[in-house]
Amino acid sequence: xxxxxxxxxxxxxxxxxxxxxxxxxxxxxxxxxxxxxxxxxxxxxxxxxxxxxxxxxxxxxxxxxxxxxxxxxxxxxxxxxxxxxxxxxxxxxxxxxxxxxxxxxxxxxxxxxxxxxxxxxxxxxxxxxxxxxxxxxxxxxxxxxxxxxxxxxxxxxxxxxxxxxxxxxxxxxxxxxxxxxxxxxxxxxxxxxxxxxxxxxxxxxxxxxxxxxxxxxxxxxxxxxxxxxxxxxxxxxxxxxxxxxxxxxxxxxxxxxxxxxxxxxxxxxxxxxxxxxxxxxxxxxxxxxxxxxxxxxxxxxxxxxxxxxxxxxxxxxxxxxxxxxxxxxxxxxxxxxxxxxxxxxxxxxxxxxxxxxxxxxxxxxxx
Amino acid sequence: xxxxxxxxxxxxxxxxxxxxxxxxxxxxxxxxxxxxxxxxxxxxxxxxxxxxxxxxxxxxxxxxxxxxxxxxxxxxxxxxxxxxxxxxxxxxxxxxxxxxxxxxxxxxxxxxxxxxxxxxxxxxxxxxxxxxxxxxxxxxxxxxxxxxxxxxxxxxxxxxxxxxxxxxxxxxxxxxxxxxxxxxxxxxxxxxxxxxxxxxxxxxxxxxxxxxxxxxxxxxxxxxxxxxxxxxxxxxxxxxxxxxxxxxxxxxxxxxxxxxxxxxxxxxxxxxxxxxxxxxxxxxxxxxxxxxxxxxxxxxxxxxxxxxxxxxxxxxxxxxxxxxxxxxxxxxxxxxxxxxxxxxxxxxxxxxxxxxxxxxxxxxxxxxxxxxxxxxxxxxxxxxxxxxxxxxxxxxxxxxxxxxxxxxxxxxxxxxxxxxxxxxxxxxxxxxxxxxxxxxxxxxxxxxxxxxxxxxxxxxxxxxxxxxxxx
Numbered sequence: 115x116x117x118x119x120x121x122x123x124x125x126x127x128x129x130x131x132x133x134x135x136x137x138x139x140x141x142x143x144x145x146x147x148x149x150x151x152x153x154x155x156x157x158x159x160x161x162x163x164x165x166x167x168x169x170x171x172x173x174x175x176x177x178x179x180x181x182x183x184x185x186x187x188x189x190x191x192x193x194x195x196x197x198x199x200x201x202x203x204x205x206x207x208x209x210x211x212x213x214x215x216x217x218x219x220x221x222x223x224x225x226x227x228x229x230x231x232x233x234x235x236x237x238x239x240x241x242x243x244x245x246x247x248x249x250x251x252x253x254x255x256x257x258x259x260x261x262x263x264x265x266x267x268x269x270x271x272x273x274x275x276x277x278x279x280x281x282x283x284x285x286x287x288x289x290x291x292x293x294x295x296x297x298x299x300x301x302x303x304x305x306x307x308x309x310x311x312x313x314x315x316x317x318x319x320x321x322x323x324x325x326x327x328x329x330x331x332x333x334x335x336x337x338x339x340x341x342x343x344x345x346x347x348x349x350x351x352x353x354x355x356x357x358x359x360x361x362x363x364x365x366x367x368x369x370x371x372x373x374x375x376x377x378x379x380x381x382x383x384x385x386x387x388x389x390x391x392x393x394x395x396x397x398x399x400x401x402x403x404x405x406x407x408x409x410x411x412x413x414x415x416x417x418x419x420x421x422x423x424x425x426x427x428x429x430x431x432x433x434x435x436x437x438x439x440x441x442x443x444x445x446x447x448x449x450x451x452x453x454x455x456x457x458x459x460x461x462x463x464x465x466x467x468x469x470x471x472x473x474x475x476x477x478x479x480x481x
Numbered sequence: 482x483x484x485x486x487x488x489x490x491x492x493x494x495x496x497x498x499x500x501x502x503x504x505x506x507x508x509x510x511x512x513x514x515x516x517x518x519x520x521x522x523x524x525x526x527x528x529x530x531x532x533x534x535x536x537x538x539x540x541x542x543x544x545x546x547x548x549x550x551x552x553x554x555x556x557x558x559x560x561x562x563x564x565x566x567x568x569x570x571x572x573x574x575x576x577x578x579x580x581x582x583x584x585x586x587x588x589x590x591x592x593x594x595x596x597x598x599x600x601x602x603x604x605x606x607x608x609x610x611x612x613x614x615x616x617x618x619x620x621x622x623x624x625x626x627x628x629x630x631x632x633x634x635x636x637x638x639x640x641x642x643x644x645x646x647x648x649x650x651x652x653x654x655x656x657x658x659x660x661x662x663x664x665x666x667x668x669x670x671x672x673x674x675x676x677x678x679x680x681x682x683x684x685x686x687x688x689x690x691x692x693x694x695x696x697x698x699x700x701x702x703x704x705x706x707x708x709x710x711x712x713x714x715x716x717x718x719x720x721x722x723x724x725x726x727x728x729x730x731x732x733x734x735x736x737x738x739x740x741x742x743x744x745x746x747x748x749x750x751x752x753x754x755x756x757x758x759x760x761x762x763x764x765x766x767x768x769x770x771x772x773x774x775x776x777x778x779x780x781x782x783x784x785x786x787x788x789x790x791x792x793x794x795x796x797x798x799x800x801x802x803x804x805x806x807x808x809x810x811x812x813x814x815x816x817x818x819x820x821x822x823x824x825x826x827x828x829x830x831x832x833x834x835x836x837x838x839x840x841x842x843x844x845x846x847x848x849x850x851x852x853x854x855x856x857x858x859x860x861x862x863x864x865x866x867x868x869x870x871x872x873x874x875x876x877x878x879x880x881x882x883x884x885x886x887x888x889x890x891x892x893x894x895x896x897x898x899x900x901x902x903x904x905x906x907x908x909x910x911x912x913x914x915x916x917x918x919x920x921x922x923x924x925x926x927x928x929x930x931x932x933x934x935x936x937x938x939x940x941x942x943x944x945x946x947x948x949x950x951x952x
Contacts, residue, residue, distance in 0.1 A: 375846040376878040380632055404849045411881070411935045420936055460935040462884035463893075 156428035197244025199431030200400035212251030222258030266476035356388030368395030373409035387418030537564030565945035585927035591639025596868025611649030614774035623664035632877035652679025703779020826861035843871035856890030884933035
């Protein structure tokens with residue numbers, strides 16, 4: 115086993131220090147091992163009585179493996195899951211996310227408006243969201259370029275991640291041109307055809323696109339535009355995508371769902387459940403830290419595929435964000451961004467005990 | 482009642498009349514409603530003789546796990562139901578012949594929404610003119626939001642304590658409904674007086690403090706109304722006893738008294754005077770206090786017979802409420818909402834008040850604040866209940882919020898109590914609901930797993946021993 119040969123090459127550094135997951139503190143040596151009742155890998159699989167080994171902020175190995183000698187061991191009486199990844203968020207303050215004077219701001223990079231000390235960012239971290247896509251507002255047709263950031267430490271995973279295109283009633287309904295869907299689409303299509311700068315990158319598939327489309331018709335228009343230009347796209351905000359699977363599944367674009375709150379209508383829960391039972395890639399948007407995972411919970415109860423819903427919160431988000439090689443799963447080589455839960459992460463009775471980013475305790479844990 | 486004593490009647494007529502009056506109202510004094518019934522055609526006798534009384538259906542539920550009471554969770558329990566009641570609870574019960582056998586990984590008593598508007602007509606809910614004499618039962622709309630009631634039933638919510646007049650100062654009495662798919666106003670209403678509920682109006686702090694004082698002055702008015710009622714009954718009894726005594730006395734000396742009176746009348750006639758009848762103090766029958774519906778309700782509140790539920794949120798009014806409540810130890814009171822109650826957790830526990838946790842924004846979802854409040858209050862030994870608040874759409878998620886509250890520190894046992902036995906006791910229905918025990922009504926929920934786990938689904942719901950929902 116690869117894990118075993120790696121471990122054999124490590125220098126021994128004395129007896130392992132063992133700590134209870136509740137009093138977790140910064141690791142003393144180069145290696146930390148976390149043993150938990152259940153390890154959720156983030157791609158739908160889980161390991162019981164597994165061990166997660168970290169070295170210098172990265173995951174070294176994960177599985178039913180031996181704890182290496184010299185490692186600082188954390189025994190966790192509960193579950194461990196990857197940190198959640200939000201594929202769309204409103205973490206940048208509203209005043210900084212959009213410019214009402216112009217409909218096309220392809221050069222605007224949302225990362226310049228990010229304030230890592232905002233309360234919303236700390237709340238997201240406390241809710242287990244360790245990475246998030248920062249999106250511009252949806253009232254511009256092209257709001258700008260998104261960025262992907264970690265909620266602790268402010269590390270940028272991607273500084274120019276997606277082109278954010280908004281083709282909905284918020285962007286085509288104002289006092290400035292374009293005021294109609296036809297005009298908005300025509301303008302976007304024209305720019306993609308001309309292929310300059312960011313539009314060129316998008317048209318060549320080098321820069322992924324997030325398409326904010328809310329109603330069914332808006333979603334169809336946006337998907338058709340993406341298909342026409344061969345864009346690498348995800349639809350954002352199409353909460354009823356689960357009711358249009360016949361149309362959307364063949365097109366294959368992923369859906370970034372806004373999530374649900376308690377009290378959500380039966381229709382919206384069933385739509386999300388249906389989406390989870392389909393083959394479309396899925397991810398979730400962060401609008402409210404407290405209820406980020408609530409959509410997954412409600413849809414699971416309404417007959418959705420619990421594994422797919424949970425994956426959407428981690429790997430699905432990372433995939434849509436374009437950072438699946440860094441975060442979203444517990445796998446060797448990826449960043450050590452994970453959460454210690456008291457129980458299954460989709461159980462409302464479970465609480466977050468601590469959040470680690472880059473192998474460092476970022477929230478919770480020892481007082 | 483008609484008064485039959487003109488001045489010149491002979492004593493014995495007066496006596497006879499007094500006799501009749503004191504021993505109860507004669508048949509002619511009250512209108513008779515029995516006439517209509519007598520005129521109704523009699524039911525043909527063939528109908529009644531054909532149908533023999535049906536044998537009550539028997540259901541046996543075999544549960545891998547069951548929550549018999551919030552503090553009593555057991556494995557491998559069998560629940561035998563006959564008709565609408567639980568007959569037996571035990572291990573390895575034998576299934577009687579013809580019994581329907583149901584198996585379930587987990588069984589609990591039905592969940593109860595302690596502050597709800599599900600099933601209520603929205604006009605009644607939002608009425609700005611309340612009155613303690615109103616009962617929410619008059620605002621129940623069996624057709625309103627039936628799909629939400631179905632969702633709630635599908636989540637295990639079998640009992641709803643509904644409230645009207647949320648925008649008024651005086652509120653209404655609550656109604657306790659069994660969440661049956663076909664809501665029937667005669668059979669689904671378990672109580673038309675499930676606690677008096679009212680919402681303290683907003684406004685500046687002085688107004689809010691004053692609104693608390695107003696509630697207690699209403700309780701005072703109720704208490705004094707009750708005292709006057711009791712006094713009246715006591716006086717009436719005394720008066721009747723005195724009359725009876727006098728009647729007895731007079732009967733004995735009837736002839737003597739008659740002679741004496743005749744003499745007096747004659748003397749008066751001779752002198753040309755009017756003979757004045759001796760007026761006995763006893764003739765003055767005690768007057769019944771004027772009926773006041775609101776005071777009658779508050780009378781029951783003042784003795785603790787009827788609990789009062791007060792929606793209050795901020796520290797100012799909660800503090801005043803706690804201070805005033807100390808003077809009324811017999812009043813049963815619940816705080817509803819109580820957003821700032823965590824600041825007074827200890828005092829609320831000492832006062833023995835319960836708290837119903839609801840979303841702070843009417844119609845909105847629960848917030849982390851409410852979940853943490855539930856946990857903080859339970860940690861201080863305050864009884865916690867859950868309510869969906871002023872909008873019907875939150876009722877189906879009541880069990881989820883209990884689960885989320887556990888995730889924020891609420892004890893599992895307290896969460897189960899909040900959903901079952903707590904509200905059953907609050908509305909004086911614990912004899913029938915709230916636990917799984919022999920004698921109780923069979924309102925049960927069969928789950929596919931732990932009721933608070935996200936992957937758990939409701940398999941079936943029994944109401945009064947009958948399967949009303951099967952998934």
